Amino acid sequence: MFLAGDAAHIVPPTGAKGLNLAASDVIMLSQALREFYRDHSSAGIDSYSERALSRVWKAERFSWWFTSITHRFPNMDGFDRRIQMAELDYIRGSITAQRSLAENYVGLPLETI
Structure with a gap:
C-alpha cells in the first residue's frame, strides 16, 4: 500500500503546502510505478517513502518557520517579538533570504527517479 497527499502527511496551512505535496507525491509514485512495470525495477518503489518524506x-x-515569523502567539514575550521582527527585517534587506523564501514558498525542485 502506498499513501499520497493528505492521507500520507499533515502539514500546517501556512504556504498552502498540502496540495503541492500531494501533487509531488503522486508524481513520484507514478514514476516509481512506471519504472516498476516498464523496466521491472523496484528501485523507485523501494525508495518512494524515503524520497517523499524528505x-x-x-x-x-518551511511552514513552521513561516508561521513563526508571520503570526503572533499568546505566549510570545518581548524577546520573541524582537526575534520575529529581526527575522522579517533580515528578509527585507537580503536578496539571498528573499530567494530562499521564494524557493521554499513556491516549492522545492521535484527530485525524480
Missing part, C-alpha cells in the same frame, strides 16, 4: 519534512520546516 520533501515533506522540508516543507514542514
